[in-house]
Amino acid sequence: MKNFEVNYATCMNTTPEHNKTGNTRKMGISMFMLAWAVLFIMGVVLFDDLLADQYNPNHSPASHTTQEGIKEVTLQSNRQHHYLANGLINDHKTVFLLDTGATDVVIPQSLAKTIGLKANGQQQAYTANGLVTVYRTTLNSLQLGNIRLQNISASINPAMDKETVLLGMSALKQIEFTQRGETLILRQYDD
Template structure:
């Protein structure tokens, strides 16, 4: 390698590093933006003194929010069409839930077998309920828990525009 090629190679290397950094920054920016579009409530404060939770609808028209089951962080998708809280098996394993008795349930995709479970605590924002029915669903992919009516039947629910207010 000649002396005149060395500065050219250093310059090319610097350009490559600059592009990698720029692409990394763009990834971080857009990952946060996409995450915010899916879950506009991700900064929901768990104020234990408040019995009211106000959620914003995401771009797909769903209400997604962070919460806790038995003290473990989860992401909820509110589902008034679900009778109970439906937990993907992988999430149930992370929480340490044990499978209870088998049950057949009817879903939008047909009949499936789930395993009943009693959840010690379920929390959404400042609303915390104890001894709530749920089930472990071995057919659900992903990490999102369907927050069904076994939780929401204890609440007053008001929807206005893109806002859902849950009140204990």
């Protein structure tokens, strides 16, 4: 009878030694899978940050004021040779795309609603996508680095599907800008 119990226990893999080995193996596999999951998540986060930096290398634009009182902001171009930078409209965070071909600062309608901008009439505008109806508005303030502009003419464009604001000539005409290679320097002179 004793011989039968040993053989039965061996066949059923229920010996204390086997249970320890099985539990250790399960724990090892679980830890291995957890380690790979953590590495995968870290890779995704790192890759996402890398892509974000390539799209907008100016999350915190470099800015300073010269001894003469000139405010300067230095921007680096992205991989597509565009100048994007984080900034503020009426103290709300936004991303600007500098666009010397745009007459006004152009704001997507969804962002305009978030900021609380009011439309002051409509007009037709020619865009890369053809003729569209836009709505006139005025920005109380627009800030890029330490450059701050006030009472800027702008347009709300319902056809824009991204949250990026086109920083057009209604703002850019108030500052000086110089491009050298992949760097753009914006300067605001005190009046």
